[in-house]
Amino acid sequence: MAVFFWRECVLFLCIILSAASFNLEPRIPVIKFGRSGSYFGFSVAEHQTITDSSSTSCRLALAQTLNKIPAFYKTSSLDPEFTRF
DSSP: OHHHHHHHHHHHHHHHHHHTOOOSSSSSOOOOOOOTTOOSSEEEEEEEEEOSSOEEEEEEEEEOOTTSOOEEEEEESSOOSOEEO
């Protein structure tokens, strides 16, 4: 009985952890690291998408509030308006 309970717990944790992660670019994951002691609640990073024929630079901003899902914003260097994903 106890073994069955542990199997259910492990399965539940695997499902939750796999569903809680995502990437902006699913083909090529980009991992960004901040300075030690920096705040995670608001982060800005420069990102470059390179294809065979062109490259596009943009800034990514992550804004997180206490009780809401994080919102991603993207803007290019030429367009000052943010686009929410």
